[in-house]
Amino acid sequence: MQTFAFNFLYLLSIQMLYIIMSKKQVTIQDIAKELNITASTVSRALNDHPKIKQSTKELVQNTAKKLNYQPNSIAASLRKGRATTVGMIVPRINRHFFSNVITGVESVLNPAGYNLIICQSEESIEKENENINTLIANRVGGVLISISIETKTFAHLERVLSHHIPLVMFDRIADELDVSMVENDDVSGSYDLTKHILAKGAKTIAWIGGPRSSNIYQNRYNGYKKALEEAGINPKAMTCFEGSITLDSALDFIRPFIEKNKNNMPDAIFSASDYMAMGVIQGLQEAGYKIPEDIMIAGYSNEPFAELISPKLTTVDQFSEEMGRATAKLLLEEIEAKNEYIHKKTTLKPKLIIRESTDK
Amino acid sequence: MQTFAFNFLYLLSIQMLYIIMSKKQVTIQDIAKELNITASTVSRALNDHPKIKQSTKELVQNTAKKLNYQPNSIAASLRKGRATTVGMIVPRINRHFFSNVITGVESVLNPAGYNLIICQSEESIEKENENINTLIANRVGGVLISISIETKTFAHLERVLSHHIPLVMFDRIADELDVSMVENDDVSGSYDLTKHILAKGAKTIAWIGGPRSSNIYQNRYNGYKKALEEAGINPKAMTCFEGSITLDSALDFIRPFIEKNKNNMPDAIFSASDYMAMGVIQGLQEAGYKIPEDIMIAGYSNEPFAELISPKLTTVDQFSEEMGRATAKLLLEEIEAKNEYIHKKTTLKPKLIIRESTDK
DNA sequence: ACACAGAATGCAAACGTTTGCATTTAATTT
DNA sequence: AAATTAAATGCAAACGTTTGCATTCTGTGT
Numbered sequence: 001m002q003t004f005a006f007n008f009l010y011l012l013s014i015q016m017l018y019i020i021m022s023k024k025q026v027t028i029q030d031i032a033k034e035l036n037i038t039a040s041t042v043s044r045a046l047n048d049h050p051k052i053k054q055s056t057k058e059l060v061q062n063t064a065k066k067l068n069y070q071p072n073s074i075a076a077s078l079r080k081g082r083a084t085t086v087g088m089i090v091p092r093i094n095r096h097f098f099s100n101v102i103t104g105v106e107s108v109l110n111p112a113g114y115n116l117i118i119c120q121s122e123e124s125i126e127k128e129n130e131n132i133n134t135l136i137a138n139r140v141g142g143v144l145i146s147i148s149i150e151t152k153t154f155a156h157l158e159r160v161l162s163h164h165i166p167l168v169m170f171d172r173i174a175d176e177l178d179v180s181m182v183e184n185d186d187v188s189g190s191y192d193l194t195k196h197i198l199a200k201g202a203k204t205i206a207w208i209g210g211p212r213s214s215n216i217y218q219n220r221y222n223g224y225k226k227a228l229e230e231a232g233i234n235p236k237a238m239t240c241f242e243g244s245i246t247l248d249s250a251l252d253f254i255r256p257f258i259e260k261n262k263n264n265m266p267d268a269i270f271s272a273s274d275y276m277a278m279g280v281i282q283g284l285q286e287a288g289y290k291i292p293e294d295i296m297i298a299g300y301s302n303e304p305f306a307e308l309i310s311p312k313l314t315t316v317d318q319f320s321e322e323m324g325r326a327t328a329k330l331l332l333e334e335i336e337a338k339n340e341y342i343h344k345k346t347t348l349k350p351k352l353i354i355r356e357s358t359d360k
Numbered sequence: 361m362q363t364f365a366f367n368f369l370y371l372l373s374i375q376m377l378y379i380i381m382s383k384k385q386v387t388i389q390d391i392a393k394e395l396n397i398t399a400s401t402v403s404r405a406l407n408d409h410p411k412i413k414q415s416t417k418e419l420v421q422n423t424a425k426k427l428n429y430q431p432n433s434i435a436a437s438l439r440k441g442r443a444t445t446v447g448m449i450v451p452r453i454n455r456h457f458f459s460n461v462i463t464g465v466e467s468v469l470n471p472a473g474y475n476l477i478i479c480q481s482e483e484s485i486e487k488e489n490e491n492i493n494t495l496i497a498n499r500v501g502g503v504l505i506s507i508s509i510e511t512k513t514f515a516h517l518e519r520v521l522s523h524h525i526p527l528v529m530f531d532r533i534a535d536e537l538d539v540s541m542v543e544n545d546d547v548s549g550s551y552d553l554t555k556h557i558l559a560k561g562a563k564t565i566a567w568i569g570g571p572r573s574s575n576i577y578q579n580r581y582n583g584y585k586k587a588l589e590e591a592g593i594n595p596k597a598m599t600c601f602e603g604s605i606t607l608d609s610a611l612d613f614i615r616p617f618i619e620k621n622k623n624n625m626p627d628a629i630f631s632a633s634d635y636m637a638m639g640v641i642q643g644l645q646e647a648g649y650k651i652p653e654d655i656m657i658a659g660y661s662n663e664p665f666a667e668l669i670s671p672k673l674t675t676v677d678q679f680s681e682e683m684g685r686a687t688a689k690l691l692l693e694e695i696e697a698k699n700e701y702i703h704k705k706t707t708l709k710p711k712l713i714i715r716e717s718t719d720k
Numbered sequence: 721a722c723a724c725a726g727a728a729t730g731c732a733a734a735c736g737t738t739t740g741c742a743t744t745t746a747a748t749t750t
Numbered sequence: 751a752a753a754t755t756a757a758a759t760g761c762a763a764a765c766g767t768t769t770g771c772a773t774t775c776t777g778t779g780t
Contacts (some may be wrong), residue, residue: 068496085477214758309669403767404769416728
């Protein structure tokens with residue numbers, strides 16, 4: 001037993017013993033002392049610097065493992081002036097669309113050595129502003145944002161830029177700002193969808209959606225309008241409703257609507273949100289309408305429930321993960337380019353998904 | 361115009377001009393020079409230290425605003441030895457349950473001055489291990505984790521503890537570890553659910569779910585078993601299926617199952633996952649079965665689609681946001697307690713949600 | 721006017737890296 | 751063998767805070 005203890009101790013250097021006894025964390029200094037070299041060399045060895053001998057690198061790596069060294073990226077960030085962390089602000093993380101975008105972003109950023117701080121604005125500009133502050137305080141390497149519904153001014157985003165932190169907007173963008181962006185071609189998506197409904201024989205198509213002060217819903221309206229005008233139909237004559245993008249808000253709209261228009265219902269309702277489409281469907285089914293026989297319904301976003309419900313919902317898929325990847329790639333480009341001007345705009349074409357709710 | 365420029369310059373100190381011209385960031389040193397005091401005082405003033413005069417605090421705050429100062433929490437973290445950041449590892453962020461837990465966690469952690477780094481393990485122990493490494497490298501103030509399905513050993517979690525970083529487990533926990541945890545009482549949830557189905561007149565109830573090597577599904581099985589045994593029914597005689605918790609996996613199970621058992625179908629199927637319940641429902645509807653008339657179906661988790669589908673799905677709600685809040689609170693306790701031993705376990709009772717799919 | 725306590729501020733080191741430049745060591749040429 | 755070049759490592763400062771201890775103020779009681 002004594003022999004074992006002796007052998008055990010013999011294998012350990014004084015340095016190692018010291019580290020194990022004290023609660024202090026292991027640093028590159030400790031590795032340096034252990035090997036009688038400098039911290040500089042250790043640092044370069046760990047970062048695979050070309051000027052360090054291969055044998056030294058291996059020595060350092062082994063000692064690092066032996067001492068159970070864990071790099072301190074806070075110290076590195078302080079020295080380098082920026083963190084290997086990227087901030088991402090979304091209105092709500094539990095929206096399927098956004099959590100998929102996040103997944104896409106991570107699939108590009110993690111391999112590049114970055115990780116994400118995720119913030120929720122909860123559709124409030126104040127919260128968004130606070131989020132920006134914590135991200136700046138954390139000296140993130142970049143900021144990815146999809147702005148809140150409330151956001152109409154952009155001083156907080158300009159603060160990000162003034163700290164030389166690259167900014168990329170996605171989905172809910174602001175053309176006022178001169179930054180890289182990734183957007184969905186909502187005009188094209190809703191244009192295709194409306195054409196499809198027209199092809200199915202509809203003459204009157206009502207439109208409902210979120211507030212058109214938001215680019216998103218304005219564009220989803222514009223595509224719809226364009227298709228109608230091309231078909232020689234006056235969109236002004238159609239019913240439109242703008243409200244909060246929830247099932248309940250749509251239900252509150254559709255019930256009195258049915259009451260008022262029971263002898264004069266449209267052939268189809270295009271809801272620029274799947275959630276609102278759900279409300280519309282429930283309201284219509286309550287009132288005894290058959291979908292799509294009596295009235296066709298289409299949504300937008302391809303929420304996961306769209307293919308689970310009955311009738312399965314025709315909608316537009318937005319390739320959310322792809323949007324995340326595109327956003328992350330633009331950010332990496334900006335980071336690489338340092339301060340050079342390379343602001344780009346990527347537009348993703350969405351895809352029409354035809355299901356039962358318009359399949360007359 | 362000249363007068364204006366002169367007045368403008370007059371209002372600015374040399375210090376301010378210097379900062380505006382150069383691209384360097386504003387530090388507490390700059391504020392200090394501006395006011396002819398030391399950085400120490402500025403630091404204390406900004407952190408509302410009791411020994412600083414009120415008038416000084418105001419002076420400092422005003423100058424900070426004037427110079428457009430943004431605190432550098434990386435520097436603060438380095439000095440303090442830990443970041444105001446908390447790491448959270450979940451299998452998948454786009455699972456509704458997890459994104460709601462995240463929301464709950466943030467609602468407690470943000471007001472306390474922390475923000476979240478979110479990592480996805482994607483149900484892989486290797487990825488989980490990498491996640492742990494980046495969180496340790498970032499010297500997070502704590503780690504919250506729901507382990508992956510694959511995770512059977514816990515060396516990586518012990519590494520977290522050896523760095524004196526508090527760890528709290530939630531939902532998918534490991535009783536082997538001596539840390540704080542928050543769990544759902546899955547036994548009670550599935551016991552209540554099974555009792556309900558029995559009360560509706562079922563004599564035979566099949567069980568399907570994820571692998572019982574995971575605590576979660578073992579417990580959801582145990583509650584089911586307990587209710588059956590209490591009713592004098594032998595659970596061994598019932599059909600059980602363990603597979604991946606997806607709609608498709610359940611569909612692959614149910615189709616041949618129907619084929620084999622068409623003259624001998626159970627009265628009900630309890631799926632320990634809402635996703636699998638969806639597959640079961642689709643398979644049964646395909647084959648012409650009516651739910652709940654011919655066969656009752658129940659799920660587990662109360663996914664958002666559960667109340668949107670037809671028939672609406674009976675399931676068990678897990679108060680996911682509440683679980684997030686509970687988890688975050690335990691973490692804060694651990695952080696406050698420094699190294700004192702206060703490992704606690706919180707158990708949340710889930711709630712049975714009865715809907716059409718079992719409402720015979 | 722003096723000592724004294726308490727309030728307010730200053731001093732200086734520390735946190736763990738990274739990195740430009742200087743120096744040493746090894747390899748190559750003359 | 752000396753001189754030259756290239757390869758490898760060392761030196762020291764810097765990043766922006768925080769904080770224990772020391773020092774300087776301010777006002778109070780004698």
